[in-house]
Amino acid sequence: MGQIVEYIKMALYSILSNKGRSFLTMLGIIIGISSVITVVSIGSGVKSEVMATTEEKSVSVSVDTEVLTNPMIMTDDDILAVKSGLGKRTTGVVATSQGMGTTTTNKGSFDAYLTFATPDAQYDPNMEEMYSGTYFTEDDMANASPVAVIDRESALYVFGNTDVLGMDLDITMENRIVTVRIIGIRDVTDEVIAANKEVNQMFGMEMPISLEMPYTGTELWGEPVNNYSTLSIYLAEGENANGVAKAAMQILAARHVSDGDDIFKKDQGLDLTSYMGTMLDTVTAFIAFVAGISLLVGGIGVMNIMLVSVTERTREIGIRKSLGATTRSIVAQFLFESAIISGIGGIIGILSGAGIAKLISVLNIGGLSSKLSPGAIIIATAFSCGVGIIFGIYPARKAAKLSPIEALRQ
Structure with missing residues (x-):
């Protein structure tokens, strides 16, 4: 030393x-x-x-179509069971589907992008919170109410202002016209609105308006609801997507034993975070x-x-x-x-x-x-x-x- x-x-x-x-x-x-x-x-x-920024905020679990030819087996009770079983690990469990239609107002004709969802869609972590009004409820789901939530950008685009609560839109889809009442406005940041406007002007595109409606709203256009094939689970802060998906699949598998083994899978999207x-x-x-x-x-x-x-x-x-x-x-x-x-x-x-x-x-x-x-x-x-x-x-x-x-x- x-x-x-x-x-x-x-x-x-x-x-x-x-x-x-x-x-x-x-x-x-x-x-x-x-x-x-x-x-x-x-x-x-x-x-x-x-x-x-890219951390996974939701995960999707669906029926494996390679195992079951008819994947529409999940019900409202399954959604409640998954939500209850996951508890604080999730902020919402949602089923969604999409549709494209058109609508005409005093400002002209517009394409309409419709998202049909269960009420928990209001908690979507990838979307902004409500700007004004309310989101549709379980009663709206049960009654297939013709109500919709529009985003602030679409409201400004179609009506020129955001004072649109209670106003009606005629939506044409599947050769059928349905009058839909606006009950809420989803917020969109000014930065996003400005960026979208710049992109649309650059490429000469017309932006479709976005509407969210109760999942059962498809019945208004003659498309009855036949249960669900995919559930989207919103992750609580700090939760791991794989762990939550595995827990959800175990809950669903226990409720669908008669349908077979290994019928549920986690949807493999691009793992952008990794x-x-x-x-x-x-x-x-x-x-x-x-x-x-x-x-x-x-x-x-x-x-x-x-x-x-x-x-x-x-x-x-x-x-x-x-x-x-x-x-x-x-x-x-x-x-x-x-x-x-x-x-x-x-x-x-x-x-x-x-x-x-x-x-x-x-x-x-x-x-x-x-x-x-x-x-x-x-x-x-x-x-x-x-x-x-x-x-x-x-x-x-x-x-x-x-x-x-x-x-x-x-």
Whole structure:
């Protein structure tokens, strides 16, 4: 232990004796480490934001059509059973279907995109909350009431304002006209409205209006409801999509034992969260690798300066060896010096890299955010010390191999 302390003292004395040269030697390590830390921190921050944005908020469970030829076997009681069984793991369980129709107002004729849904659709995490009015109820479902919820963008598009509660729309679909009363308006942010308007103008498209109606509303156009084949489950915060889907399938399977085994499946949509996470990890790793090349340059700089140091201290090495210093102690002396130079450079690089990443985040440069990665810090620290040891081996061995007589003669 005493020898190690002595080696550290000697290394620090040598570094402090040549402050300018030592700092320039560290500079390559500092730049390399700070570049890696900055890139990894920004990459982690961007990944966290993207993952939060693309995180799965719902999961769908459906009847496997490869097992059952008639998939319409789920009922309202199944929806209640799944909702009750999942409890606080879900914010809503919904069945939906879609239809396309047309409507005509004083402003002209418009395509209408209809979503027929059960009442829990009002809790859709991918949609905005109600702007005004109310959502349709279980009674509206039971009575197949001709009521609808329109979104704010569609209301502005069709009527020019949002004072449309209680107004009627004649919807033509399947060669049948049904008068539908608007009872609620779903909110849409001004940013989305402006973006959609810009896209429509760019491509010369006419936007269809969007309406949500009770699932049983299909009966108004002569399409009776024959149960459901798919349920969408809205996930409570922090819940895992696979776990919730598995629990829902177990509940449904227990209620449909007579229909066969393994008749339910989780719909496999594009797992955007995992895809984006993997892609960002790959990009960050590649950029960090490119930035890490400067560490190699820094390591070569350490080796060059240590070789100069060996040349300058040839007489000192000769005296030490003539007084009985072993080859091992000479190697250790120079290895400690190169490792300490790289270690100090690594610490400065970590602090500067973290500071740069935080500054970019605070100043919101390019809309980037940062998140310091403990793993990156540990790896960077180990790497910087490793650079000092690896690139210090050759100079250390060269010093240790010097003959005492030759060293003293020089």
